[in-house]
Amino acid sequence: GQNIDQPTEMTATEGAIVQINCTYQTSGFNGLFWYQQHAGEAPTFLSYNVLDGLEEKGRFSSFLSRSKGYSYLLLKELQMKDSASYLCAIQTDSWGKFQFGAGTQVVVTP
Amino acid sequence: DAGVIQSPRHEVTEMGQEVTLRCKPISGHDYLFWYRQTMMRGLELLIYFNNNVPIDDSGMPEDRFSAKMPNASFSTLKIQPSEPRDSAVYFCASSRSKGYEQFFGPGTRLTVL
Numbered sequence: 173g174q175n176i177d178q179p180t181e182m183t184a185t186e187g188a189i190v191q192i193n194c195t196y197q198t199s200g201f202n203g204l205f206w207y208q209q210h211a212g213e214a215p216t217f218l219s220y221n222v223l224d225g226l227e228e229k230g231r232f233s234s235f236l237s238r239s240k241g242y243s244y245l246l247l248k249e250l251q252m253k254d255s256a257s258y259l260c261a262i263q264t265d266s267w268g269k270f271q272f273g274a275g276t277q278v279v280v281t282p
Numbered sequence: 283d284a285g286v287i288q289s290p291r292h293e294v295t296e297m298g299q300e301v302t303l304r305c306k307p308i309s310g311h312d313y314l315f316w317y318r319q320t321m322m323r324g325l326e327l328l329i330y331f332n333n334n335v336p337i338d339d340s341g342m343p344e345d346r347f348s349a350k351m352p353n354a355s356f357s358t359l360k361i362q363p364s365e366p367r368d369s370a371v372y373f374c375a376s377s378r379s380k381g382y383e384q385f386f387g388p389g390t391r392l393t394v395l
Contacts, residue, residue: 203381214373214386215325222381259325267337268313268380272325 174198176273178260183279184250192245192276194260202263206234206245209257209275218258219245247278255280284308286387288374294393300362303390305374306355315384316349316359317373325373331357332380364394 175197184190194204203222207215221227221236221243233246247254257275264271287306295301307314315330329339334351342349346365351357361368371391375384 205383214388216386217383220383263381266380267330267332268377269330269338270315270327270384272327274324 174264174271176260176262176271178258178273178276180274181277181279183281185281186250186252188250190247190250190278192247192258192260192278194243194245194273196241196243196260196262196273198262198264198271200264200266201238202266202268204234204236204243205261205263205270206232206243207259207261207272209259211256215259250280252280252282254278286374286376286385288372288387288390290390291388292391292393294395295364296395297365298363299394300360301364301368301392301394303359303372303374303392305357305359305387307357307374307376308385309355311376311378311385313377313379313384314351314357315375315377316357317375317386318370319373319389320370328359361392364392366394368392369394 177195205220206218208218209215219234226235231248236243257277259275260273261270289304316328317325319325328341329349331351349359371389373386373389375386377384
């Protein structure tokens with residue numbers, strides 16, 4: 173079967189670092205995406221990994237290990253506006269089909 | 283670019299009525315996706331198109347759901363007849379090609395009474 177696992181919720185303090193893990197078991201793998209979704213809004217793209225290693229984009233970094241079926245999203249220098257749900261998504265076939273995880277709700281406290 | 287456009291933004295209807303949701307993808311994007319999001323089930327892929335052709339509709343819950351893409355700039359998702367359990371936020375997304383990120387529209391919040 174297909175499975176994408178993320179923690180349900182994480183809480184961190186403003187200015188701190190938070191790491192959101194994503195483990196997956198899918199029938200196919202053609203890339204892993206991270207999306208941010210604020211309450212009542214649409215998901216927005218954050219990062220993309222298709223090869224093993226770390227991708228850095230400003231305060232956000234994403235890591236992938238294909239052999240372990242594992243990724244993480246690292247949020248540095250947390251700001252209040254980073255309070256949102258973070259969705260891990262796998263492109264499971266060569267046609268572009270996506271499967272999303274349930275999302276991790278990050279709560280940033282002052 | 284205006285981004286992905288969806289209409290209506292909110293829809294309240296009664297059980298048994300037909301509901302049509304509309305989507306205009308970003309110009310030049312070859313892929314269009316329809317998703318449904320609920321608290322219980324998260325974000326679920328319903329169907330997606332490549333160059334206006336449906337590629338995979340295995341996520342469409344029942345025959346009551348149908349989707350069309352008559353041209354590169356317009357798609358519809360129809361529910362007939364609607365049921366209370368169809369209440370959800372329906373998102374349309376488009377992407378330039380496979381392997382590229384998807385851009386989501388603002389969503390349609392559907393409430394079936």
